[in-house]
Amino acid sequence: MPKSDTHVTMRVVNHIRSMLETGELQPGDRIPPERELARKLRVSRASLRTGIGYLAAMGVMDVRHGVGTFVENGPPEIGKSSLGLLGALHGFQSWQMFETRRILESELAALAAERGGQQHLAAMSEEVAEMYATVEDPIEYLIHDVRFHRVIAQASGNPILAALMETITSALYDERRKTAERSRDLKQSADLHREIYRAIRSRDAGEARSVMERHLTMAQSAQDVEAAAPAPSPNGRRAKAGAGAGAGAGKKLSASK
């Protein structure tokens, strides 16, 4: 962190922070224009922008060119866009991301079984049905797959865990999407999701956890196999394979919103 409490830019961050804590600023709210706010806080516009940029980088603010700056409204995200950079820097491996995901989601499923409400169960059921309906369309299938897992995260009642899962998942998303196009056995995958749903519905936390773990373990090995296999000719994209000493982990994950 390049800031301390003596830095001018920190004055901005602290100001916004306190406004957040006192509820003076609510999610979705718009903050005053930069020029105006800068005058009010007695800082230059440049410094103000530094502070806002810091907050934006952390997913607290949402800056829209030509429109204004708003307090982030969507679900919490923790370092979502940073994982790619960090991965390149520290050489995160694909298996480490999968392992993390497996752990998080397994516990998420267990918690969902304990705390999930009717609306969550209904949403899960819906997504499972959609998965069965799209077993022939990998792209569409993936959408419902992601949504299913997201509902579970919400059902867990722990937004922090949900945010962490979202972080990992989005980093893995690009790779998943590449292999998704040639996925097989979506029927089998849908069956597993259905099993997870049933375990959660019957409030069986242990079962939910173990089935989720089985599902993700299978998904990982499936993807490993498909990623290692030579990329099909019609698809120009090259599977990443094991690059030598380079960072072998998440490369390009979307940073746009």
Add this chain to the structure above:
Amino acid sequence: MPKSDTHVTMRVVNHIRSMLETGELQPGDRIPPERELARKLRVSRASLRTGIGYLAAMGVMDVRHGVGTFVENGPPEIGKSSLGLLGALHGFQSWQMFETRRILESELAALAAERGGQQHLAAMSEEVAEMYATVEDPIEYLIHDVRFHRVIAQASGNPILAALMETITSALYDERRKTAERSRDLKQSADLHREIYRAIRSRDAGEARSVMERHLTMAQSAQDVEAAAPAPSPNGRRAKAGAGAGAGAGKKLSASK
């Protein structure tokens, strides 16, 4: 985030990013002075600083006033300083953080039991001994407590999980420190840590997981009690404000650097 590929500031981020991926920049390396780099990239110094600020906010760069800008060298950190802001924004609850920590650390302990090396076991043993030696000094004890958990995280062999744990832990650190001063039963705590160590040493993943979970559950309830009972300063809101001129998220905790 507020950037897309057309933005000038993104050119900076992408440039650094690619230098990271190709290994042209290594952790600890210093990047050229702002004025020079700005000229080289054909962007203004202001834009360059915006990009660097973005990277710094994510823990990729380390900017030191009067010295230079470096590629972060220490262990990976994911959104460490952001959790406080996000918490204020989305209203994270203390129990949610504890729950997350319990889950992460339990699995971390299990993985450490499976993969921990001799050096990790030695370090754990060391910290346990130090804990016993400082049962009368809560402040000192806490240092070794934190270090013990950190060693386990390293021993897990999964830097992503370790980084997530660090994120949660540092967010809890402030509260922990406050109650630490009036902690009792440190002997009992040390005993539990010793149990964890022994489980890991004997490669008993299940035992390590369950003891760790027990430890953290106890720690949570202990802190809840202590935080609720003696309230020197009655403020209705979450403990956070107060003391120093600058609150800020967890800062002085890192060991290396």
Add this chain to the structure above:
DNA sequence: TGCAGCGCAGAGGTCCGACCACTAGAATAC
């Protein structure tokens, strides 16, 4: 009346050039 298009106002994005503040190491004084 309907609506496609123009144009303006306001917001963020970029740039410049000057100056301030901090750090580390060299130069100096004791």
Add this chain to the structure above:
DNA sequence: GTATTCTAGTGGTCGGACCTCTGCGCTGCA
């Protein structure tokens, strides 16, 4: 030899000009 001061270099802040984007009211044609 050690303590102090000076200085070069680097990030931090400033303010003010100008660019670009977005939203929306106004215009003008069908």
